[in-house]
Amino acid sequence: MRYLPLTDADRSAMLSVIGAGSIDELFADVPAEARLSAPIAGLPGHASEMAVERHMARLSANNVTAGSVPFFLGAGAYRHHVPATVDHMIQRGEFLTAYTPYQPEIAQGTLQVLFEFQTQVARLFGTDVANASLYDGSTACWEAIAMAGRITKRGKAVLSGGAHSHYVETARTMAKFTGDVLDTVAPELTPTPDDAALIARIDGETSCVVVQYPDILGRIPDLAAIAAAAQAKGALLIAVVTEPVALGVLQSPGSLGADIVVGEGQSIGVGLQFGGPYLGLFGCREKYLRQIPGRLCGETVDADGKRGFVLTLSTREQHIRREKATSNICTNSGLCALAFSIHMTLLGGSGLSDMAKLSHAAARKTAAALADVPGVTVVNTHYFNEFAITLPKDARQVVRDLADRQVLGGVSLGRLYPQEAALANGMVVAATECTTDEDIAALAAALKEVLA
Amino acid sequence: MNAINPTGWRPSMGENVPGAPIQTFTGNRGLQLEEALLFELGLPDRSGVDFPETDSIDLSALGPMARTERPNLPGLSEPETVRHYTRLSRQNYAIDLGLFPLGSCTMKHNPRLDEKVARMPGFADVHPLQPVHTVQGALSVINELAFWLIELTGMHGVAMTPKAGAHGELCGLLCIRAALEAKGDPRDVILVPESAHGTNPATAAFAGFKVENIPATPEGRVDSAALIARLGPDVAGVMITNPNTCGLFERDLKIIADAVHAAGGYVYCDGANFNAIVGRVRPGDLGVDAMHINLHKTFSTPHGGGGPGSGPVVLSEALSPFGPLPFTARQADGSVTLIEEEQAHEEHPQTFGRMCAFHGQMGMYTRALAYILSHGADGLRQVSGDAVLNANYILRSLDDVLDAPFGASGPCMHEALFSDDGFAEGFSTNDLAKGLIDEGYHPMTVYFPLVVHGAMLVEPTETESKAGIDQFVGAMRSLAERARAGDEMLKSAPHLAPRRRLDETLAARKPKLVWKED
Amino acid sequence: MTRYFTKDHEWIAVEGSEATVGISDYAQSQLGDITFVEVPGAGSEVSMGDSASVVDSVKAASDVYAPASGKVTVANAALEDQPELVNTDPEGEGWLWKMTLSDPAELDGLMDEASYQAFIAEL
Numbered sequence A: 001m002r003y004l005p006l007t008d009a010d011r012s013a014m015l016s017v018i019g020a021g022s023i024d025e026l027f028a029d030v031p032a033e034a035r036l037s038a039p040i041a042g043l044p045g046h047a048s049e050m051a052v053e054r055h056m057a058r059l060s061a062n063n064v065t066a067g068s069v070p071f072f073l074g075a076g077a078y079r080h081h082v083p084a085t086v087d088h089m090i091q092r093g094e095f096l097t098a099y100t101p102y103q104p105e106i107a108q109g110t111l112q113v114l115f116e117f118q119t120q121v122a123r124l125f126g127t128d129v130a131n132a133s134l135y136d137g138s139t140a141c142w143e144a145i146a147m148a149g150r151i152t153k154r155g156k157a158v159l160s161g162g163a164h165s166h167y168v169e170t171a172r173t174m175a176k177f178t179g180d181v182l183d184t185v186a187p188e189l190t191p192t193p194d195d196a197a198l199i200a201r202i203d204g205e206t207s208c209v210v211v212q213y214p215d216i217l218g219r220i221p222d223l224a225a226i227a228a229a230a231q232a233k234g235a236l237l238i239a240v241v242t243e244p245v246a247l248g249v250l251q252s253p254g255s256l257g258a259d260i261v262v263g264e265g266q267s268i269g270v271g272l273q274f275g276g277p278y279l280g281l282f283g284c285r286e287k288y289l290r291q292i293p294g295r296l297c298g299e300t301v302d303a304d305g306k307r308g309f310v311l312t313l314s315t316r317e318q319h320i321r322r323e324k325a326t327s328n329i330c331t332n333s334g335l336c337a338l339a340f341s342i343h344m345t346l347l348g349g350s351g352l353s354d355m356a357k358l359s360h361a362a363a364r365k366t367a368a369a370l371a372d373v374p375g376v377t378v379v380n381t382h383y384f385n386e387f388a389i390t391l392p393k394d395a396r397q398v399v400r401d402l403a404d405r406q407v408l409g410g411v412s413l414g415r416l417y418p419q420e421a422a423l424a425n426g427m428v429v430a431a432t433e434c435t436t437d438e439d440i441a442a443l444a445a446a447l448k449e450v451l452a
Numbered sequence B: 001m002n003a004i005n006p007t008g009w010r011p012s013m014g015e016n017v018p019g020a021p022i023q024t025f026t027g028n029r030g031l032q033l034e035e036a037l038l039f040e041l042g043l044p045d046r047s048g049v050d051f052p053e054t055d056s057i058d059l060s061a062l063g064p065m066a067r068t069e070r071p072n073l074p075g076l077s078e079p080e081t082v083r084h085y086t087r088l089s090r091q092n093y094a095i096d097l098g099l100f101p102l103g104s105c106t107m108k109h110n111p112r113l114d115e116k117v118a119r120m121p122g123f124a125d126v127h128p129l130q131p132v133h134t135v136q137g138a139l140s141v142i143n144e145l146a147f148w149l150i151e152l153t154g155m156h157g158v159a160m161t162p163k164a165g166a167h168g169e170l171c172g173l174l175c176i177r178a179a180l181e182a183k184g185d186p187r188d189v190i191l192v193p194e195s196a197h198g199t200n201p202a203t204a205a206f207a208g209f210k211v212e213n214i215p216a217t218p219e220g221r222v223d224s225a226a227l228i229a230r231l232g233p234d235v236a237g238v239m240i241t242n243p244n245t246c247g248l249f250e251r252d253l254k255i256i257a258d259a260v261h262a263a264g265g266y267v268y269c270d271g272a273n274f275n276a277i278v279g280r281v282r283p284g285d286l287g288v289d290a291m292h293i294n295l296h297k298t299f300s301t302p303h304g305g306g307g308p309g310s311g312p313v314v315l316s317e318a319l320s321p322f323g324p325l326p327f328t329a330r331q332a333d334g335s336v337t338l339i340e341e342e343q344a345h346e347e348h349p350q351t352f353g354r355m356c357a358f359h360g361q362m363g364m365y366t367r368a369l370a371y372i373l374s375h376g377a378d379g380l381r382q383v384s385g386d387a388v389l390n391a392n393y394i395l396r397s398l399d400d401v402l403d404a405p406f407g408a409s410g411p412c413m414h415e416a417l418f419s420d421d422g423f424a425e426g427f428s429t430n431d432l433a434k435g436l437i438d439e440g441y442h443p444m445t446v447y448f449p450l451v452v453h454g455a456m457l458v459e460p461t462e463t464e465s466k467a468g469i470d471q472f473v474g475a476m477r478s479l480a481e482r483a484r485a486g487d488e489m490l491k492s493a494p495h496l497a498p499r500r501r502l503d504e505t506l507a508a509r510k511p512k513l514v515w516k517e518d
Numbered sequence C: 001m002t003r004y005f006t007k008d009h010e011w012i013a014v015e016g017s018e019a020t021v022g023i024s025d026y027a028q029s030q031l032g033d034i035t036f037v038e039v040p041g042a043g044s045e046v047s048m049g050d051s052a053s054v055v056d057s058v059k060a061a062s063d064v065y066a067p068a069s070g071k072v073t074v075a076n077a078a079l080e081d082q083p084e085l086v087n088t089d090p091e092g093e094g095w096l097w098k099m100t101l102s103d104p105a106e107l108d109g110l111m112d113e114a115s116y117q118a119f120i121a122e123l
Helices: A008-018 A049-061 A084-090 A108-125 A137-152 A165-178 A195-200 A223-232 A244-248 A286-291 A318-324 A334-371 A395-404 A437-451 B060-065 B078-089 B112-118 B136-153 B165-182 B199-206 B224-230 B253-262 B271-276 B341-347 B362-398 B429-438 B466-485 B488-492 B504-509 C025-031 C104-109 C113-121
Strands: A156-159 A181-183 A206-212 A236-241 A260-264 A280-284 A297-301 A307-311 A386-390 A426-430 B157-159 B189-193 B210-214 B235-241 B266-270 B290-292 B313-315 B327-330 B336-339 B416-418 B456-458 C002-005 C010-015 C018-023 C034-038 C051-057 C061-065 C070-075 C097-101
Touching (some): A049 B136, A049 B362, A108 A297, A108 A334, A108 B078, A137 A206, A137 A280, A223 A236, A244 A334, A334 B060, A334 B078, B136 B327, B136 B362, B165 B199, B165 B235, B165 B266, B165 B290, B165 B313, B189 B199, B199 B210, B199 B235, B224 B253, B235 B253, B336 B341, B362 B466, B429 B488, B504 C034, C010 C104
Parallel strands (some): A156 A206, A206 A236, A236 A260, B189 B210, B189 B235
Antiparallel strands (some): C002 C010, C051 C061
16 A cells, blocks of 8 residues: 555564564454454445546536636635645645644744744734634634633623624534623624614623624624724624735724734635635734633744744643643644745735735626616625625525526525525625626626526 | 642753854855745735736725725745745654654654645635535535544544544534533533543533543553542543553443443543554444544644644434534435535534534545545555554664553553653753754654653654664664763754754743734 | 741741742742743632642643632732742742731641751652
8 A cells, every 4th residue: 555665574574573473463452342353344445546536536526616607705715816836835845744833943944934924913903913823713703702701701792793604603602611691693784784783782791892894794894983882891802804805905903993803814825625724813912912722933042042933822722721721722724824824925915905906896896787787786885895785585596596507606695694584685795806807797697687 | 839840841951062063154054044034024015926906996985994004014026935935844844854753643644645636626616605516526525534434433423523633522522511411411520531631621621511530550541440430420421532642542441431321421532543543443332422533643634834633523323413513414316415504403403503614624524535545444454553563663672771661561552652761860851852853853742641751652653664663763772872871962952953942931931922123 | 927838839928917928949940930920919819728829831830829818918010020030039039929817727737847848858
């Protein structure tokens, strides 16, 4: 078998050294009833690389890929162009097959990347510090809520209606077991988010206010006003950024007063990948440093006085604090953080700004084209690269009908909020720098046909 | 104070070594190249990406939150970017370079076919919220992998979505908690062996359980008598690792599981060490109710410098109804559907909910499935056989020069455990580990499990050749002799790595987590 | 001023009903370089045996248990910037907190300096 280097001669020689007659003898501690005597029945045997590739290619062909049709899906995962360099670099064996940098002397590559990544995220978010990544945006959002509870010693989190339904459901699941109370509402199809209503829900028991920016309908909340209101009541503002490219043209949440900023880094370097692996981003104020979940990389010097990097503040983490850790997290999203960092390095501030402007321009053209389709109303006053539209009928069926016409037109709100009848005719449409005029024309034409 | 410094590890920078190395103008040493920080190299108006002109784009629809300046992030041209990351990559040890003996991490070869498959457009370029009839191939991959995991473990169902092992542990414990709540049973104690990985008690505490430790026997296994004696109407279950963190098979697991079930509790198994038994033993046959599988360990998805992982959880019939959303289900007509919140009311009403956005680590599923299909049932059986053979070979090749605390009680599983007993006064496991770096290897897992003093846990995996293992054994013998003799040079090792020992005390006392202009 | 020691390596120096608490020289040498100290807030009540403080070294976090019950009057603010004081002067400048004792009789169960030295000699 091509991945197993031992020969029968090797095995015999090794068994002699061990003093055992067979490999089976080494499993003597397994109770006889539990020991399988042969390969598990009913499962196929080993296969050549060619056969496996053929099988997987057949499965791959049985999907409509985003690049092969006009594509307008967003809702927490976005299709941006990733330069070829990124995928080449992350496949270097010294990055791909390296481990967590617990032995820093021979892991300065990984560690310096993490330090650069942390700095990039902190600058992008406008926070003092950032960690070395978490699993994804939804779990990062929950970790922030838990952290706010620890800091404020209060148990009620207020989530804005604009928070992604999957993020809300994730937090709801976790809160059931920690006893935190979550105050949640469904989004409403209004042209701007109702920041005043959100502010009215904050009181002296609130640990944090969670606001997505831009929100699930693509609208842009007034974070500064919400931050002031939260802080007046002793609560923390947690901003959630599911599309970090937006920060190429929008002010950073940190600069607007957010205490903790979390997000999904998938847009930059990582790719759609049918939902994972993705990249949790986490930044916050310096004073909350010792409450941060996940890994942290810090600068130091070595015995010769040379600058180097190490994982630090490990005493927060589960392998030391065990039951008293800030979180049970062990893994970060290392390779995805590397991809994000390389893409961000290729972009620079000017490239990110350009990419964001082009995405916004494509969304503007799309909104204009759809506004011209009879029966379609564009909801948003403001948006970055994603906006909501209302249709004269249930959007779920419209999305399927568009797909039948080889157009992936957006995400129906019914898919995300199956219990909210008021949202059933709504959908969110996203565009990026990848979206062409032909794509937009195709979407408008197909939608017109479906609604006729 | 409670147990002071359980690992016994203290930082030590070592003395300065006499005989300075050759100085160069650049600070580079031949092919060993220094690399500055991105923030010292790049500028915000430099970029390695060409875009069409954007100055004339109308930004009025952004509203009042629009930026006035572009973000302060440095950029580099493409050639500079390639240099920067290539040079950084060369400062890392990796599986591709050599044996990576980290116990409990299963650092096996990462097949490149898996990388090719993961990048097939039907898997890489599809959005999780596309209508399910447009992603049947992708959903089939998840469903097929789920089938394999269930068959390999002899369990009833599987929760695919947890994003890492620790996330999987949480999933398993939340299933247990949901099952108890469904019965109105308030029991809330989880028993955890003291040799367990730190994620176990951390996860149990997070899930709202009280954690109680069960000691180990002198033979390195959990004290099953003590465990069984502790069972009662307040014990929700036990978290057990099998093979355990000492590299030994928990012979009494079925007996323990039967007792736990009889007392009304559940058995969670930490599957980090599944590589030792894959294809030979099924945890379902041992009475396990839930077990997470680390796809990045047993099924070779790449470690990537620390992640991403993937931790699907196989579940018994008792726990399957409580598993999280979403999951795939094959229909009678052969198509695959996705059970999300909307379908949950009818199809899966007792679910404890959703653990994360979307449907899991697809990029890891494709890699793991390609790996599993390549090996097949016979190949996977050979994996565990060779893994255990390699570890025992290392154990018996070293147990005359290194103390193996459980070496006398029989064979080990896929990893061999040594202690620092016999080292010269003042010499520690850390010194040997740092010496191993100079020999061209990443150190083994050190100071874990805590139940052995100065623990060294060596897991070669099955993808090592005999010649490669012999070379590693030779290096270890040399280091063991030096540690026993008290070779002072070990105390300041490594001498030859890109960096000498790093000041972790300074990093913790004065944390510098981001670059700042001076 | 009388100094007592606990089996968990805390010391408590008592003058009337006022006390100062810290960790012993043995404890700091076992821990290695101390990187951070979490101290209780002024005004907080502690009971004998409660974890009142946490002392972090690079790879360990050790709970410090209150040797006696009472009310914390002040915590050592110098430790925020100089946690290394606990290493260099554990029984002096490296004190953790001062408190007013609520039940001085609790001190009867503690060791004096000589007994503590004998105790650690056996470890």
